[in-house]
Amino acid sequence: MKNLKSIHIKLAMITVLFIWTIASLVIVFKNIVGDFTIGLVVGNIFLLVIVYLYLLVDSILKLIKLDSKNIKDRGFKFIVFFILIVILDFILYYFTKAKGLRLSTSVPVSIVLSLGISLFDLPFITKIKEDDKDE
Numbered sequence: 850m851k852n853l854k855s856i857h858i859k860l861a862m863i864t865v866l867f868i869w870t871i872a873s874l875v876i877v878f879k880n881i882v883g884d885f886t887i888g889l890v891v892g893n894i895f896l897l898v899i900v901y902l903y904l905l906v907d908s909i910l911k912l913i914k915l916d917s918k919n920i921k922d923r924g925f926k927f928i929v930f931f932i933l934i935v936i937l938d939f940i941l942y943y944f945t946k947a948k949g950l951r952l953s954t955s956v957p958v959s960i961v962l963s964l965g966i967s968l969f970d971l972p973f974i975t976k977i978k979e980d981d982k983d984e
Contacts, residue, residue, distance in 0.1 A: 856973055859904070866900050869893045908971040923967050931963040 873893040876886045912920070938955045 852976070859907075859972055862900050862903070866893075866896055869896060904972045908968050911971045911974060912968065927963050927967040930966050931959050934959040934962055 869889075870893055873890045875881075876890060912923075915923075935955065938959065
């Protein structure tokens, strides 16, 4: 029951963040100025940081509790997605004839996207199987 409540809280946080972000984007793109609107956008930034830090810490704590096979599978998925995203970036650079290929931005973005893809479901896992100690 506690795990289900935790998932509902996480989903509620993400829903509020999503709605608040849409409202902030409307405010920014419509160029609405006022004390309330500035506070709304700044509050959205704080909520964004808090939610992402919470989900990051929760993911790391659950990653520590995973069994070694699951960690290896996620590591393999990370490596595959990293390579695919880097290759896709090179292909897009080649076809768009951009000014210059910048590895200083390409590689970190690929790493973050790959980590996000391979670890996305961790905050929403309800049960974590422990290693079998008998084997």
